Amino acid sequence: MFVLALIIILGVALVAGGLWFAANPGSLNAEWLGWQIETNMIFGLIGLIVFFVALWVVWQLVLTFATMLGLRGVKTRGNLVGAAKGMGEAYAALRVGRGGQARVEAHRARRAYRDPVKCPATLMEADGYAMSGEAEAARDLYKKLLDNHDTEGGAIRGLLELAVAEGNDAEIREYTERAFFKVDNPVWAARPALDEAFRSGRLEDVEKPLQVLEQSGQADADEMRRLRSDVFLKRAEAAKASGRKGDAVTLARQAVELVPESETAVDTLARMLAADGKARKAEQLVQDTWRKAPHALLARTWRDLAGGKDANALATRMQTLAALNPDHPESRLAAAEGAVEAKLWGQARTQLQPLITNQPCMRTCLLMARVEDGESGDGAKAQDWLRRAVAAADGLGGVETPAAPGTGIQANAA
Template identity: 30%
Template structure:
């Protein structure tokens, strides 16, 4: 509607102008070289407009003729680039489809038509990768580094090549360059962090973690957990280094390890490896009360065998009776938990308090329990039977029962199980990947223990740290524990999960436990 109105207004304006010119025709006179040209104003204006159009037409024709070679060249170049980008698109589709031959053919065509456009280098590199030509792919990725637009993509391609070749040093160098080039890129930051942790370079990993947190590539909660794990790993390294030193150097290394462990505990108070390590170092540096408090506070929330081990060995040279007395105080904070009963049974066996040990394990071995006793409980019951009554037959029955008992929980990762915690999975190199858990399979309770010769002769595959199923060696392990010195665990992957401490000073058999409000089973 508005457009029609606009056209009507234009026509009306032209009509008014024509009527006005008709009412005022006027004369247009031109004198030139003795000639006089006389005409009306309207005709003269029309002739001038016609001449102007003719001049403009001649100019356009002349300019187009002069530009025709460049125009033809531009047309051909545009057509060439169109064909090049079409070949590039088809090559990318071939790469996605895994057709190496088509990808190589279209990559060559795109390079010829587009004169080495950076994207053609990427297509050529991917085509070479599909054909298994790693050296050629690396050359293309190296060529991409020369262009600012594709330098980062070239670094990623070279990083993938180095990772496939297993060259960690080269991969780390490229990942660091990529991370420095674009600090807010997650894959580069994660690659640097993972390689540094797999190489146990904890200091560099902490610096990388700080940069990731500054770039907001990781949440604060995740960063707090990673920092706690890294500090715990640093403390373990410092503790191992202290064992090879003497005098003030050893004390200094222990203090450093303790400081790192306490920092980890402050970040994650419920992180069992950090608490157990900090408590153990507190005992070694004479801070027994502080170490005991760390374990007791966490035991009330999350009892764990590592905490029990650290608590039992907290006081150097302690008698078995005093150790059992302290353990009673610990398990009183969470007395109905299975780990509390196992810890008390271990301490009571060391103190030769067979009644307490048997009473602690009785709820776990009774016939009405939902799950069969695990391997360590069967082994502890074998110790009790032989130690209390000298009944080797009953002890052998319990050891035979351990052959078919469910496995106990352990630090478990992909292809790896161990009683010791590690910041990385030694098999895969994955950071913070170990979980404390038992195998999902649960065997039913046995009505009667089978004869030893009926035990299976094959075992599951073993990991570098410990076999996935140490059951076939349970009897030999128990015998080795019985002959070991007091307070020491047997060496080797087939050691008992929680070997009982042998007695050194049972102490008087009194009722002090009841007077101090300690649990008595």
């Protein structure tokens, strides 16, 4: 309604002005370099308007040619100095984590450029948005910068970091693939690509990020062996799921050969060997690993390989395993748990005694609670150990060694 009223008012004003000029045409005389122009005021105004329109068209043509030559925007030395200062201050702000200030300074530098895609400060402005939590604004700028060869790599990295923060696997896959194709040795894309490939089960995509990590020196030899061992384990699980038992055993064995002390790899191979009727080889594998690197998961593997033994036989079996590395805390915990299951309270207490002198871990406290409750029925002491177990679990006690899933200790904790 307002717009309609404004149009009517302007129309009336134009008509009234036209009628007034028609009644009072006046005259306009101009002389310049021997040229003399005589006309009435109406034609003079029309000529003036035409002149300014022509001037504007010429100016637009000049700007168009300047843009084609890459000169548009930086019009004076002052523009250039201001842009450089803004970019410097934006970079400094990014270095100290002040995303908001970086965004403002980079935007000021960008004013010297007509096209933001051509301005190097735009990338810093997008980083500033991302750092200050304005993900959508950052994403919009990053996507614009994908069209500029000079800023494409930085834009891909920015979009990848946003995707990782949001847990968007589809975009992580898209931008890591683009990084490997467009950017030389993109180390920053390797780990997100590797993690996403493991999560999605696309094991055929892990080799490229592994190569990038290895060539860049961002992963040492030990880490590379662990990563490749994880790949073999994943492939072994996939082979087992598809019924290819022989391939599964071969792949699991390769994982163990890469990282012999890996409890996960040893557990996987041992269980596959046992399922294939090679229980003795499975037991030997667990024993060899226990001598070098005892772990709660291997204690569970050793226990499960025994099958349906009674509690006393199981306690003896756990003592056999513990004897291979008798002073290690995991050996004492494994032997103590077997003794508790068999109600051999004195034997369990003997194994746990060296572990309670300082700050015992949660598993030790839970086992001691069962010993106090089972040996003497002293509920007060058992409750005290349970409280200490809670404190240890909250980080107030000793360092906790993760228990294997399904152990008697965890069952009591629940």
